[in-house]
Amino acid sequence: MAVPESTRAAYPHARTTAYNDPLKGVYYGPGCVSDALPKLLDRLGAKKALIVTGKSLSQKTDVIKKVEEILRKRDAYGATFIDIGQHTPVAGIDAGLKQFKEVGADVIVAVGGGSPIDAAKAILYFHQQETGGETLKQIAIPTTLSAAEYSNGAGYTNKEGVKTAVSSIDIAPAGVILDAELTVSTPERLWLSTGIRALDHAVESLTRPLVPIPVKYMFYQAIADLFTYLPLSKAEPSNITYRQKLQIASWMSIWPIQFPKYSAIGLSHALGHKLGAAYGIPHGITSCLTLAPVVALKAALPPPASTDEDKEWLANSLFYLRLESTGSKAGDVKKLSELIAKLVVDLDLKSTLEEYKVPKEDLPTVAELAVGVKGHPLHDVIVKLLQQL
Structure with a gap:
């Protein structure tokens, strides 16, 4: 029996996965x-x-x-x-x-x-x-x-x-x-903000190149546990059970995979690395700043910048959060971004680039460094995103 072209497109070549030796x-x-x-x-x-x-x-x-x-x-x-x-x-x-x-x-x-x-x-x-x-x-x-x-x-x-x-x-x-x-x-702010960093790993890795499909389903569980236990840990800081569940969720959010070649996590991470090093913003806080807006951008961008497959992986997060679909992939991805933004607010982690004294005139350079090349087609879009942070 012939293999459907749609199946071939989803699995373009054989892959093997090794864990960190x-x-x-x-x-x-x-x-x-x-x-x-x-x-x-x-x-x-x-x-x-x-x-x-x-x-x-x-x-x-x-x-x-x-x-x-x-x-x-x-x-x-x-x-x-x-x-x-x-x-x-x-x-x-x-x-x-x-x-x-x-x-x-x-x-x-x-x-x-x-x-x-x-x-x-x-x-x-x-x-x-x-x-x-x-x-x-x-x-x-x-x-x-x-x-x-x-x-x-x-x-x-x-x-x-x-x-x-x-x-x-x-x-x-x-x-x-x-x-x-x-x-x-x-410290509470460090604990909770690095929890958002783990959420950043899990969410962006859903669309990360070369990640094995079974591992992506582990990311969904990490997302669900982080949404559940971060607020509980904030409410009961000394609760060891919640803390242990969060540590395991952090483990599931990235999983120790040995990639056959370099595989960038995503735009939120790229922006966070550049903002963090240059302006002294903790990595957890950079994820609080960038993750929700980047996911919203994924919802809005057309292919090939944001593919239907990428939107589907992100949209399916709502199922694991026990929430109903909005009726469209783009709508579900937008909803995910709103949930992330609300979680950041609920954890008292909301901040702005202005608080960290990031000059607005530096934002085009930050965007360029994050994408790694001059003249990237999304450069101006990313600058606009940064201007809203």
Whole structure:
């Protein structure tokens, strides 16, 4: 029997999917760090760890002390490096690499949000470049919902203040520990806004090239859980059950896939990277600013800028949110954008570019950097979008 042309169009060529090769395990559950960290050290054959984190987590909470104690019991504690700032300035990476070598560490335990986890990836990347040997490993213990622990790219800010990145399958964390008890001291705005960042991952990945179809259905569950548990977590900040469900939703929002070639997440992420690095806007807040307007733009744009298939993937989110269709794909995508905008408001995360002192005259450059080329057909449309933020 002949295969219909419509089916061939939907599946243009055979695909295979691999998961991040270094990943040896994801442990989750309240209090699991005590058992999970020693198990991962054994699995990796690691002898001495450098903890990489930020100043606030180290100086204002007992989270780092708990991790240090676990490592000391194993005689695996090397040192704690805390000079990692927002958006991962390269100076912190250089200093972290220096301390990594000085203490003779063979593994990094990164604790915190996306900045220390990305810093750890970059440190390991540059260490391998210097030594020419194997890439050493990272164990990630996230305390936010940004999901940096599942990617093999490390974004950081160079000396010129421009966001740049290194990428290698070998620098993806070899182990991830999702212990909700360690997130209770995370500031509310950071916790909730990185939840919107996870929502950004899930929503934009529905139309991301090369994402396997079964994984997209996992994104729908992530979207549903984030819409459900972010407001509940705001109402009950100490509820560990809600926090654990959000950590798992964050995991589902991006899933550790090894792409055969580069696959950009989407316009909301691209704009967020440029705005964040240049103007000091936290990544969670950039998603609060850009995700809903970008989804609305997807609803309005005609093919090929926004295909019917893309609209269908986004529109189907309403089913998983237990909401009725508006009767059209474009209408459903518009409704999704409105729901995202309302969630941001309900979480008290609404802000503007003006609050972060982003000059209006800079917006054409931001748009150009986000799309990566001059003369992009959507440049003016994106500038108009930015002007409304």
